[in-house]
Amino acid sequence: MASGQGAATPHGGHGMDEGVRRRDFLHIASGAFVAVGGAVAAWPFVQQMNPSADVLALSTIEVDLAPIEPGQAIKVKWQGKPVFVRNRTADELKAVDAVDVKSLRDPQSDDQRVKPEHKNWLVTMGVCTHLGCVPLGAAEGETRGEFGGYFCPCHGSHYDASGRIRKGPAPKNLEVPEYAFLSPTSIKIG
Incomplete structure (x- = not known):
């Protein structure tokens, strides 16, 4: 037998080198099998944490603005809460722009x-920032308060036509939700 060459095994391999390579391959293959099996087993648990289709459907709504005339407002529901969408007049825009923000x-x-x-x-969200009542002023004929915006009948908060608190116990302005214009006559809220 020549030196430097491994002795041939009865199975045609070359001794220790062949056994080490097979063992390494078996360890790597079994490790990969366990990892893939673990991922497959964990997938249903991860998926169940994602929101369901009905929840995703409620996460955004589209609102058609075309029927809302200047000076009118509508109330829509988004995520179980009222949202006011108002088409303000030129006079309302002048009035809200004339307010000293520092005041x-x-x-x-x-x-x-x-x-x-x-x-x-x-x-804006149609929820008073004082105790969560729904202010008046979105529907036809409802009182809009002293500042021409919204009036909360629960405790007397008055908001202007920008939804900013002007009088009463509410600490903050009406919240503005995330929204985007899809077209000049359509918005998506959420």
Whole structure:
């Protein structure tokens, strides 16, 4: 037998080198099998934590703005809460722009509360920031309070046409939800 060469085994291999390579392959293959099996077993648990289709459907709504005339507002439901969508008049825009922001309890300019290219549209949550009542002013004929916006009948909070608190116990302005214009006459809330 020549030196430097492994002795041939009865199975045609070359001794220790062949056994080590097979053992390494078996360890790697069994480790990969266990990892894939673990991932397959864990997948249903991970998937069950994702929101269901009905919850995802409620996460956004589209609102058609075409039927809302200047000076009118509508109330829609999003995630179980009311949302006010208002088409403000030129007079309402002048009035909200004339307010000294520094004089407000929760100082926000009107421009911070609307989309600049659609300044006439105001979208706010219809929930008073005092104790969660639904203010009046979105439906035809409802009182809009002393500042022409919304009035909460529960404890007397008055909001202006920008949804900013002007009088009463509410500590904050009406919340503005995330929304985007899909077209000049359509928005998506959420």
